[in-house]
Amino acid sequence: MNTDSHRKELLRKLSRNLMVSVPVMTVVAMAGVSAVSEHGLGLIPSAEAAQGEAEGEAKGEGEGEAEGEGEGASEAMKEAVRRPEGYEPYDGxxxxLARKGEALFNDTSLSSNGLSCATCHTNGAGYADTFSNEYPHFVAMxxxxxxxxxxxxxxMVQICMAAPMAAEPLDWDSEELAALTEYMxxxxxxxxxR
Ligand code: HEC
Known part of the structure; x- marks a missing residue:
């Protein structure tokens, strides 16, 4: 995906901030988790929460763990994943949209690190229990x-674009975002x- 320099700068800041958390989340989401967490590594809160949830051990704890932590993405990236003022999603x-969304879900070119959404989320993998809740809702990450x-x-699509996919968020009015959202x-x- 081509970017202008402003977006590149956002991405650079984000990658710096999330350099630690992204590989950890990858491990969490892909490796079935148990080996890492039993040793109680000092992970960043999101990974820790996701990890706990993934194991079904942290029911109801995710919120407490994640709260009060000011860590994470740059201010610019925090803004970039929030719905913008006057947001009007692509209407299709x-x-x-669902068909296109499925293709994008499997498309590694969306990320800067070789991952696709499917790398972590095939067959319902990699989500915490919060995924069942009506949106908008609390998500640890x-x-x-x-x-x-x-x-x-x-x-949430934008958050996973920015953090685990280490890419820039999609354009808010894009067909791609609407497609991935519909597929999700x-x-x-x-x-x-389940
Ligand atoms: C490296 C692994 C990884 C990749 C790649 C990834 N995600 Fe995620 N995703 C996660 C993790 C970890 C969570 C759980 C976050 C939490 O609960 O704090 C998650 C949660 C989600 C959720 C559910 C959040 C909720 O509880 O409501 C959605 C929706 C989602 N991801 C969409 C996507 C989409 C779309 C993509 C591709 C653009 C993607 N993810 C790529 C790791 C990944």
Whole structure:
């Protein structure tokens, strides 16, 4: 994806801030977790919360762990993952958006680190239990890395673009964002039926 220099600068700041957390989250999401957490590594709050949740041990703890931490993304990136003023999502046919969203979900070119959403989230993997909740809702990574008490689904797509994918958030009015958001809505329905 081509970027102008402002966006590049945002990305650089973010990568600096999340240099530690991204590989950790990758391990958490991909490796089935247990080996790491049993040794109680001092992980950043989001990874810790996600890790606990992923193991089903931290029911109800995610919130407490993540709160009060001012760590995470740069101010610029915190703003970039929030819905902008006067936000109007791309308006398209839901079915065609879902199809495009599925392709994007598997597309490693969306990230700067070779990952796709599917790397972490195939078959409902990698989510905390909060994914079942009605949006907007509390998400540990949203709070710990971006200071958000609640996130909308499109903001969650942007958060995963910015943090684990180490990329810039998508354009807010883009078809890509609408497509991924629609696809994630369908993924959420499946997740709820687990
Ligand atoms: C390196 C692994 C990784 C990649 C790649 C990744 N994510 Fe995530 N994602 C996570 C983790 C970890 C969580 C759990 C965060 C939490 O609960 O604090 C998560 C949570 C989510 C959630 C649910 C949040 C909730 O609880 O409501 C959505 C939606 C999501 N990701 C979408 C995406 C999309 C879309 C992409 C691709 C653009 C993506 N993710 C790529 C690691 C990843």
């Amino acid at each position: 046919d839901a079915e065609s 949203g709070k710990s890395d971006f200071g958000m008490d609640k996130v909308h689904l499109d903001e 809505r369908i993924e959420q329905e499946k997740f709820r039926k």
